[in-house]
Amino acid sequence: MYRTNNEQHANQQSSDNKIDLKEVFKTIRDYKWLIMIMTFLALFLMAVTLYFKPSIYSSHAIIEIKASGKQNSNMNGNDFLANAFAAYGKEQIDKEIEILKTFYINNQALNKVDFKTKYYIDNKYKQSELYNNVPIKITQINTFNNAILGKKITLIPQEEGFKLTIQNSLEAKANNLLFSEELLTLDSTTIHPYNKEIKTPYFSLTINKNKEFKHPIYFKIYGDNRYVYEKIVQLNLNISQVNKNAPLIKIEYQDNIPARADAYVNAIAESFIAESINTKNEQNDKILSFIEEQLQVTKERLKESEDKLEKYKISEDVIQPSLQAEMFIKESSNVEIELSENKLKERLIENLISFVKHNNNLDAIAPSLMELQDKPTLELISSLQRLQLEEDELSAEYTNQFPKLLSVRKQIGNIKQKISLNLTNLKSSIAHKNINLIQQQKSYEERLRTLPTQEKKLINIKRDYEVGSKMYAYLLEKRAENEIIKVATLSDYKIIDRAYSASNPVSPKRTLMMLIATIVGLILGMLIAFLLKAMNNKIHNKQDIENLTSLPIYGIIPQLKQKSVKLEVYNAPKSPFAESYRSLRTNLQFVKKKDQANVIVITSTVPGEGKTTTTANLCSVFQMAGYKSIVINLDLRKPTLHTYFDIKHHRGMSTYLSGKDEISDIIFSTEHSNLDIIVAGPIPPNPSELILSERLPKLLDTLKERYDYIFIDTAPIGLVTDTIYLMQYADLTLVVFRENHAEKSFITDLNGLIEKNNLSRIGVILNGSQTSSGSYGYGYGYGYGYEK
Numbered sequence: 001m002y003r004t005n006n007e008q009h010a011n012q013q014s015s016d017n018k019i020d021l022k023e024v025f026k027t028i029r030d031y032k033w034l035i036m037i038m039t040f041l042a043l044f045l046m047a048v049t050l051y052f053k054p055s056i057y058s059s060h061a062i063i064e065i066k067a068s069g070k071q072n073s074n075m076n077g078n079d080f081l082a083n084a085f086a087a088y089g090k091e092q093i094d095k096e097i098e099i100l101k102t103f104y105i106n107n108q109a110l111n112k113v114d115f116k117t118k119y120y121i122d123n124k125y126k127q128s129e130l131y132n133n134v135p136i137k138i139t140q141i142n143t144f145n146n147a148i149l150g151k152k153i154t155l156i157p158q159e160e161g162f163k164l165t166i167q168n169s170l171e172a173k174a175n176n177l178l179f180s181e182e183l184l185t186l187d188s189t190t191i192h193p194y195n196k197e198i199k200t201p202y203f204s205l206t207i208n209k210n211k212e213f214k215h216p217i218y219f220k221i222y223g224d225n226r227y228v229y230e231k232i233v234q235l236n237l238n239i240s241q242v243n244k245n246a247p248l249i250k251i252e253y254q255d256n257i258p259a260r261a262d263a264y265v266n267a268i269a270e271s272f273i274a275e276s277i278n279t280k281n282e283q284n285d286k287i288l289s290f291i292e293e294q295l296q297v298t299k300e301r302l303k304e305s306e307d308k309l310e311k312y313k314i315s316e317d318v319i320q321p322s323l324q325a326e327m328f329i330k331e332s333s334n335v336e337i338e339l340s341e342n343k344l345k346e347r348l349i350e351n352l353i354s355f356v357k358h359n360n361n362l363d364a365i366a367p368s369l370m371e372l373q374d375k376p377t378l379e380l381i382s383s384l385q386r387l388q389l390e391e392d393e394l395s396a397e398y399t400n401q402f403p404k405l406l407s408v409r410k411q412i413g414n415i416k417q418k419i420s421l422n423l424t425n426l427k428s429s430i431a432h433k434n435i436n437l438i439q440q441q442k443s444y445e446e447r448l449r450t451l452p453t454q455e456k457k458l459i460n461i462k463r464d465y466e467v468g469s470k471m472y473a474y475l476l477e478k479r480a481e482n483e484i485i486k487v488a489t490l491s492d493y494k495i496i497d498r499a500y501s502a503s504n505p506v507s508p509k510r511t512l513m514m515l516i517a518t519i520v521g522l523i524l525g526m527l528i529a530f531l532l533k534a535m536n537n538k539i540h541n542k543q544d545i546e547n548l549t550s551l552p553i554y555g556i557i558p559q560l561k562q563k564s565v566k567l568e569v570y571n572a573p574k575s576p577f578a579e580s581y582r583s584l585r586t587n588l589q590f591v592k593k594k595d596q597a598n599v600i601v602i603t604s605t606v607p608g609e610g611k612t613t614t615t616a617n618l619c620s621v622f623q624m625a626g627y628k629s630i631v632i633n634l635d636l637r638k639p640t641l642h643t644y645f646d647i648k649h650h651r652g653m654s655t656y657l658s659g660k661d662e663i664s665d666i667i668f669s670t671e672h673s674n675l676d677i678i679v680a681g682p683i684p685p686n687p688s689e690l691i692l693s694e695r696l697p698k699l700l701d702t703l704k705e706r707y708d709y710i711f712i713d714t715a716p717i718g719l720v721t722d723t724i725y726l727m728q729y730a731d732l733t734l735v736v737f738r739e740n741h742a743e744k745s746f747i748t749d750l751n752g753l754i755e756k757n758n759l760s761r762i763g764v765i766l767n768g769s770q771t772s773s774g775s776y777g778y779g780y781g782y783g784y785g786y787e788k
Contacts, residue, residue, distance in 0.1 A: 023540075023541060023543070026540075026541070026770060027529055027530060027533050028526060028529065030529070030533075030770075031525070031526075031528075031529035031532065031533070034525055034528060034529055034532075035522060035525030035526055035529055036525070037525070038521050038522075038524050038525030038528065039518060039521035039522050039525055040521070041521065042517045042518065042520050042521025042524065043514065043517050043518060043521060045517070046513055046514055046516075046517035047514070047517075050508060050510050050513060050514075051126065052126050053508055054128075054129070054256040055256060055505035055507075055508070056254050056255065056256055056505055056506055056507045056508070057254065057255060057256070057257075057258040057261055057501045057502070057505050057506065058252055058253070058254050058261070058501060058502065058506040059252070059253055059254075059255070059258065059261035059262045059264075059265045059499045059500060059501035060250055060251060060252040060253075060265060060497075060499065060500065060501075061250075061251045061265045061266065061268075061269050061495060061497055061498055061499045061500070062242060062248055062249070062250055062251075062495070062496040062497040063248070063249045063251065063269055063272070063273075063493050063494065063495055063496065064247060064248055064493065064494045064495075064496050065093060065096060065247040065248070065249065065492060065493055066247075066492050066493065066494060093241055093247060093249065094241075096249060096493075097239045097240065097241065097249060099272070100239045100249065100251065100268065100272055101234075101237065101239055103225075103226065103229050104275075105268060105271055105272055105275060106225075106229050106233055106237070106268065106271075107225050107226075107229070108267075108271035108274075108275070109264060109267035109268045109270075109271050110225040110228055110229065110233070110267075111225070112263075112267040112270075112271075113260065113263045113264045113267050115222060115228045115232055115233070115260075115264075116141060116221060116222050116223070116224075116225075116228060117138045117141070117219055117220070117221055117222070118219060118220045118222075119131075119134045119136070119217060119218070119219050120152070120217070120218040120219065120220075121215065121216075121217060121218070122215060122216070127218060129256060129257060131257040131259055131260055132259065134210065135209065135210055135211050135212070135213040135217060136155065136194075136207050136208060136209055136210060136213075136217060136219075137207075137208040137210055138205050138206070138207050138208075138219060138221070139205070139206050139208060140197060140204070140205055140206045141203065141204075141205045141221055141223075142203060142204045142205070143202065143203045143221065143223050144201065144202055144203060144204075145201065145202045145203075146223065146227075147184060147202070148166075148184060148202035148203055148221065149221060149222055149223045149227060149231075150220055150222060150231065151166055151167070151168075151169075151184060151220065152166070152167040152218050152219075152220055153165070153166055153167070153186070153218065153219055153220070153221075154166070154167055154216050154217075154218050155207070155216060155217045155218070155219065156216050157213060157214060157215075157216070157217075158191050160191055160193070161191045161192050161193045161194060162191070162192055162194070162207070163188055163189070163190065163191060163192070164186045164188070164190075164192065164198075164200070165186055165188045166184045166185060166186050167218070168183050168184060172184075184202065186200055186202075187200075192207070194207055194208065194209040195207075195208050195209065203221065205221070233253075233264075236253055236254045236255060237251075237252070237253050237268075238250075238252040238253075238254075239251055239252070240252070248496065251265050251268055251269055252265070253265050253268075254506060254507075258501040261499070261501050262499040262500070262501055263499070264499075265499035266498060266499045269495050269498075269499075270495075272493060273493050273494075273495070276492055276493055291475050291478055291479045292479070294471075294475050295472065295475045295476070295479065298471050298472045298475060299472060302469055302472050335437050335440050337470055337471070338437055339434060339437050339438070340471060342430050342433060342434050342437070345430055346427060346430055346431075349423055349426055349427045349430070350427075352423050353420065353423050353424065353427070376422060377419055377422040377423065377426075380415050380418055380419050380422070381419070383415055384412060384415045384416070384419070387408055387411050387412050387415065388412065390408050391405065391408050391409060391412065394408060537743050537744050537745065538739075538740045538741065538742065538743055538744070539737055539738075539739055539740070539741075539742045539743070539744055539746075539747070539766075540739060540740060541739065541766075541769070542556060542766055542769075544744060544747075545737065545747060545764055545766060548744060548747040548748060548751070549747050549750070549751055549764070551735075551750075551762055551763060551764050552763045552764065553763070553764045553765070553766060554584055554587045554588060554734060554763040554764065554765055555580060555581070555583060555584030555587060555765045555766070556580060556765075556766045556769045557577070557580050557581070557584075557610075557614065557765065557766065557767045557768065557769060558576050558577055558580055558768075558769050558770075559739070559768045559769060559770050560577055565610075565613050566613075566616070566644055567616055567617060567620055567644055567645075568617060569581050569617045569620050569621050569624065570620060573624075578621070581617050581618060581620075581621040582621060584618065584621075584765065585618070585621050585622055585625060588600070588732070591731075591732055593731060596704065597703070597704035597705075597707050597708055597709065597710055598708070598709050598710070598731045598732070599700065599704070599710045599712065599729055599730050599731050599732075600618075600709065600710070600711050600712070600730065600731065600732050600733075600734060601712045601714055601723065601726055601727055601729075601730040601732070601733045601734070602614055602615040602618070602711065602712065602713055602714065602733075602734045602736065602765075603714045603715070603716060603717045603723045603733065603734070603735055603736070604716050604717070604718075604735060604736040604737070604738075604742075605716055605717060605718040605735065605737070605742060605746040605749065605750060606716050606718050606719065606742070606746065607638070607716055607719075608738065608741060609716075609736050609737060609738040609741060609742055609767060610736055610738055610767040610768065611713065611714075611716070611736040612635070612640050612641050612644070612713050613644075613767075614734075614736050614765060614767060615631060615641065615711055615712075615713040616631070616641060616644040616645070616713075618711060619631040619675060619709070619711040620672065620675060622674075622675075622708075622709050622711075623672050623673075623674035623675035624672075624674075626674060627674060627708040627709050628674050628706070628707045628708045628709075629674060629675050629676075629707060629708060629709040629710075629711065630667070630675070630676040630677065630678065630703055630706075630707045630709075630710055630711070631675070631676075631677050631678070631710075631711040631712075631713065632653065632677075632678045632703075632710065632711065632712045632713065633649075633652065633653065633677075633678065633679050633680040633713045634653060634680070634691065634712050634713065634714050634715075634722070634726060635680060635713055635714055635715045636653065636654055636680050636681075636683060636684055636687035636690065636691070636715075636722075637683065637687055637715055637720070638715075639652075639679065639680030639681075639683070641677070641679060641680070641713050642677070642679040642680070645670045645671075645677055647668050647670070647677055647679055648679075649679040649680055649681055649682070650681070650682065651665060651666055651679075651681050651682075652666050652678055652679035652680050652681025652682075653666065653678055653679070653680050653681050653690075654680060654681035654682055654683070654684040654687075654690060655681045655682065656678075656681070656695060656699065657690040657691070657693040657695055657696065658684065658690060658693075659695070663699060663702055666678050666679075666681070676707075687715075687722065688720065688721070688722055691722050691725060691726065692725065696729075697729070700729055712726060712729075712730070714726055717735065717750070717753070718746065718749060718750075724753070724757055724759070727759060727762075730761065731761065732761050732762075732763060733759075733761060733762045733763070734762075734763050734764070734765050735750060735762060735763070735764055735765070736764075736765045736767050737764060737765070737766055737767065738767045738768045739766060739767065739768045739769050739770065740768070740770075741768065
């Protein structure tokens, strides 16, 4: 019985659920030259791309962030006047990183390193950039149209100067062609002189000649520093922290010119440090300016008080005030000085309150709080520092929604509110002290009124003098301190490693890119190979047959290298080819009728599939097993079977069916004892009518009595109807399909023919298979059969 539909479906599902590695390797082998060409093409294109792509080098420097304010702590840690004018405390490293990225810092570096003009020369089919030893120098650049920025301009040397032309990119030319966008052009006929300003519709500049040159030089202009920063620097600059546990910042810049990368990295680091020093000097300048202003005012008041005192002593003939007057002068002066100090403290507290509102890092206010003698707030600062460290640790390990992190941040917010409240209360406390001091001052003034007029005037004049003298001495002291601070000002940053660029480029990774190109080429080649195979409508393997029909496959015959294939089962009996026929023979024995001869018809769908070769070798392998066999050639239109056995075909089936010969006249013996042959005979004009002759059944009945197996070689079933008629006499019909020759549609047509003519007892042989020899013919046919 043929395989059931359920078995076929189960086998097909099993086949669909796994990848046939043999088939994959077979496809790769079949299309190996295509895959190799695609791989070579990918390598070639990548090599060309990498040749024209400039190498990019990385330069970097390391900056250390020192503890802010340490250098001045010994001088002014307890100086509330300096703290009153100090800027906010030390910034976090991420803030310093963002500052280094700003245009403000980079603008200072761009003033030191020239990015506004880039020069190129032709070098072995590509253009290479020049940085040092450039034959020309472009200065005094003014642009009138930003469209020229970044465009490559060609300078062509002439005897009396040079010509300029613009190289428009392919993109610009395409936009001009598709969207009529205007192309940039220069008058290429005008000869311009060196060292003189030239003007075009797009720019004006001066080209200075440094040395003689003969070949064209190309250059690009990039406008002002802002344009350079946005279009070039930002894309290649990277600022990062070296290690989260170390206050080190890495400044990295990538450029195709290593020397320029080094110069720019150093310029950024130096500009950043210089800006830090300038910022500190600005703070000291504020303090010194205030001190100078107060010194001038105090000096004038002191001079005025001194003159008044001197004049009053001379006019009133008073040398020294009384003991009581001395006491009033001293106490009243102390009150005046304390009021002046409180005014400065109030100014300091206002700065501290503003600082708390706008800053996260409150460490810097600790010295000022010590000067103000605010111990509770100092304790809060200590708690805040502890919580901030804990916050940093939790933030590094957990997300912002982690409960403990949320709790710590809430505590930090509460402490900041308390610090702000403490400072507000401190400000109120000083205000109350000032009220009391003013009341004391009024009290002294009331008591002074009880003194004699002459002494009262003397006390007032001397009090003013004493206050002015002490304030003047205090201000002189502070001016000296801040002048020393300014001279000794150091940056909070230090260059640990100056700019250094490695000799190996960071991009492109040429070895890696070539490896990727190889892999891409291989993958692309294989994809195309599998696509071509999928588009190929030929039968490639037994799976194609199994997917299209439920007919059993009785054998798979391997492909032989030689073009002419004859009786190879005799020529190479131990070859895979011969073994595949033995396997086919075994499979056919399972469907053999018992105690009577078996008629096997061999056909194909179209010519060239090897049905005659299959017939000749199949009957030969049966006779080798001792079966009495005969092979009949009923392909009367194009008979070739006789050539396999070297038999003349002057008589045969055509002469027998036409009545010219008898059975005994047409049976020829071969050189093999168990194998006879009936050739086709001369080609008749009416082969179809002859096959319908009543003599054919008589012949077959006679042969069944003499032979175990009768093999019939017929015409292709897809071309003529002869074979369909002959199939009624067959116990089994074998249809031969040649791999990579027969089309899949042939199987579909065969299915339709079987259904239309209600045919049965049909099997398939796959010929010319390129599958590995170890699997030819095995595993097919066991359990197949048919009901009698």
